Amino acid sequence: MAIERMNLTFNTGMQGKPILHEIGKRYDLVVNIERANVSEAAGWVQVTLSGESEEIQRAVAYLNTLGVFVSPTELAVIA
Numbered sequence: 723m724a725i726e727r728m729n730l731t732f733n734t735g736m737q738g739k740p741i742l743h744e745i746g747k748r749y750d751l752v753v754n755i756e757r758a759n760v761s762e763a764a765g766w767v768q769v770t771l772s773g774e775s776e777e778i779q780r781a782v783a784y785l786n787t788l789g790v791f792v793s794p795t796e797l798a799v800i801a
Contacts, residue, residue: 724775727756728782731766731791742769745784749777768795 732741737760746753751773758767771778782792 723772724778725770725772726778726794727768727770728792728794729766729768730785731793732760732764733789734763736788736790737762737765741785741788741790742767745771745781748784749773749781751777751781 742753742755745751751771754770754772756768756770759765760767771781785792
């Protein structure tokens with residue numbers, strides 16, 4: 723299992739969409755919100771994603787297709 727902490731930056735028009743819930747379900751990840759700052763114009767969320775490394779990578783690729791800017795802040799792999 724891998725645990726990866728990252729910052730997600732969202733653009734206008736994404737508020738109200740269950741993006742984090744969707745990646746949790748779609749890629750079988752545990753999504754933990756650590757910090758967030760969201761307004762009507764934009765926002766950022768610091769999350770920890772836990773699951774298989776390949777699924778985390780697929781989730782990040784999916785977020786990029788939605789226009790979410792993803793920047794990893796920390797990586798820890800648990801064997």
